[in-house]
Amino acid sequence: MVFCDPENRIPAIREAVGKIARMRLCINSPVQYAVKPALEGPQNHIDNALERLRKRADICMDKFRAIQGISCTAPRGAFYAFPSIDIEGVDDHEFVLGLLRQEGVLWVHGGGFGQRPGTAHRPYCHPPP
Numbered sequence: 001m002v003f004c005d006p007e008n009r010i011p012a013i014r015e016a017v018g019k020i021a022r023m024r025l026c027i028n029s030p031v032q033y034a035v036k037p038a039l040e041g042p043q044n045h046i047d048n049a050l051e052r053l054r055k056r057a058d059i060c061m062d063k064f065r066a067i068q069g070i071s072c073t074a075p076r077g078a079f080y081a082f083p084s085i086d087i088e089g090v091d092d093h094e095f096v097l098g099l100l101r102q103e104g105v106l107w108v109h110g111g112g113f114g115q116r117p118g119t120a121h122r123p124y125c126h127p128p129p
Helices: 011-025 035-040 046-065 092-103
Strands: none
């Protein structure tokens, strides 16, 4: 999407449209029709799925602990992690762009979840050693 705003008079509108565009992480309407059959149908796949998610979370947490300047609270029911980047002179947006360019790994920076620029994400507790 492109905005023609050479005088920068609509930054709030640009930000609001960006937030709406980032709602890609939410469930879409057609999939909502599948909720009832999924909840009422067979549930024997859940234990296997949970075990795979636990293993992936453990791998991520081990990797985060090994990186200086990165900390993360272990997920307790989410399928994502929200690491804190505390590297001198680098904000989260710069960090994720560098990570994408250098390693081909895509993260969403904290601002992608509504964090104000210039603020730092800090975990509310640290993972166990």
